[in-house]
Amino acid sequence: MKVRVHVSLKPGVLDPQGRAIHHSLEGLGFTGVNDVRAGRLIELDVADGVTDADLDEMCRKLLANMVIESYRIEKVAAPELKA
Amino acid sequence: MSGFRSAVITFPGSNCDRDMFDALHKVSGTEPTRVWHGDADLPQGLDFIALPGGFSYGDYLRCGAIASRSPIMQAVIKAAGQGVPVLGVCNGFQVLTESGLLPGALLRNAGIRFVCREVSLTVENAQSLFTAGYEAGETIRIPVAHHDGNFYADGETLDRLEGEGRVAFRYAEDVNGSARNIAGILNDAGNVLGMMPHPERAIEAAHGGDHGRALFESAIKGLVAA
Numbered sequence: 001m002k003v004r005v006h007v008s009l010k011p012g013v014l015d016p017q018g019r020a021i022h023h024s025l026e027g028l029g030f031t032g033v034n035d036v037r038a039g040r041l042i043e044l045d046v047a048d049g050v051t052d053a054d055l056d057e058m059c060r061k062l063l064a065n066m067v068i069e070s071y072r073i074e075k076v077a078a079p080e081l082k083a
Numbered sequence: 084m085s086g087f088r089s090a091v092i093t094f095p096g097s098n099c100d101r102d103m104f105d106a107l108h109k110v111s112g113t114e115p116t117r118v119w120h121g122d123a124d125l126p127q128g129l130d131f132i133a134l135p136g137g138f139s140y141g142d143y144l145r146c147g148a149i150a151s152r153s154p155i156m157q158a159v160i161k162a163a164g165q166g167v168p169v170l171g172v173c174n175g176f177q178v179l180t181e182s183g184l185l186p187g188a189l190l191r192n193a194g195i196r197f198v199c200r201e202v203s204l205t206v207e208n209a210q211s212l213f214t215a216g217y218e219a220g221e222t223i224r225i226p227v228a229h230h231d232g233n234f235y236a237d238g239e240t241l242d243r244l245e246g247e248g249r250v251a252f253r254y255a256e257d258v259n260g261s262a263r264n265i266a267g268i269l270n271d272a273g274n275v276l277g278m279m280p281h282p283e284r285a286i287e288a289a290h291g292g293d294h295g296r297a298l299f300e301s302a303i304k305g306l307v308a309a
Contacts, residue, residue, distance in 0.1 A: 014193060014235070016191045016260070062144070065148065067180070067235075068188045068190065
C-alpha cells in the first residue's frame, strides 16, 4: 500500500522558507500570491498489515514534530500511482 | 578535579565533538569518554553528558530528529531523568528539543541565512549548575554557527520558561528571529541545558575569547562540590 504523509507547519509558526519563496515569486512578476507555506511530502510503501494506528504513530513519533507541525495521511489508490 | 567523568556523544555528522572533548578535557583535567550514537549504554557513573554541534544525519527530515531517535538517546533520556547534567550545543540543542528533554523547537533562521559569527549574550539565570560562574545580567561573547536556531515555543510555554527562570541565555541582539531572543534554556529540574551558541569554542585566549570557559567550570565545580 502506498501512503503519502503531508507535513506542514502549524498556523502561526513562522515559515522563513515559505516567505523566501513568496518573495521570489513576486520577483518573477507573479502578482496575487497572498501567502506561501512550504511543507514536506513523505511517500511510504507499507505492507498490507500496517494499520491506521501504526501510520498515526509513525507520524507522531518521527515524521512530524507535533510542537510545530501537523500532518495529514493520504492513502493512494494503486491506479493513480501507475498513471 | 580528577574523577570527573564525562561523555561526549557522537552522531553521524557531528562535527563539534572534538571541540567539546577538548573543552571538557582542558577544563576538568580528565578525558571524556567518546560514545557512539549506536551504543545502547552510557558508561557507568557519569557526571556530565555533552551532545555536540554538527549536522547529524545531514539534517535530514528535521535538524536533530533522527539523532534524537538513536539508541544512545534512550540512555541519555534515562540519565537526564536521574539528574545527570546534560549539555546540548547547537545541533545538540536541536536533539534535546526533538527528544522531548527540552520544550519548543528550533526553526530555520528568520533571515534564511546561515549565521556564523560571535554574538553577545545576556546571562539571564546565573544560579543554574551551568551558569553559576557568571553574574546575572552579564554580557558575554560566544560564537554561533547555525542555520536553524530560531527558537520557537507557544506563548504559554515561553511565559512558563521565563517565569521559572529557565531562560539561561538571551541574545543581546537579533541573531536568528528566536522567540523573545532566547538562546539557551534549562529543563524544569535544571540539569539539562540546550543552547545554540558554542561555549566550547570560547574557552581560551587562542579562541579569540574565553567567555565560554565559566560554563564548564561552573558545572565541574558544582558537581565536585556536590
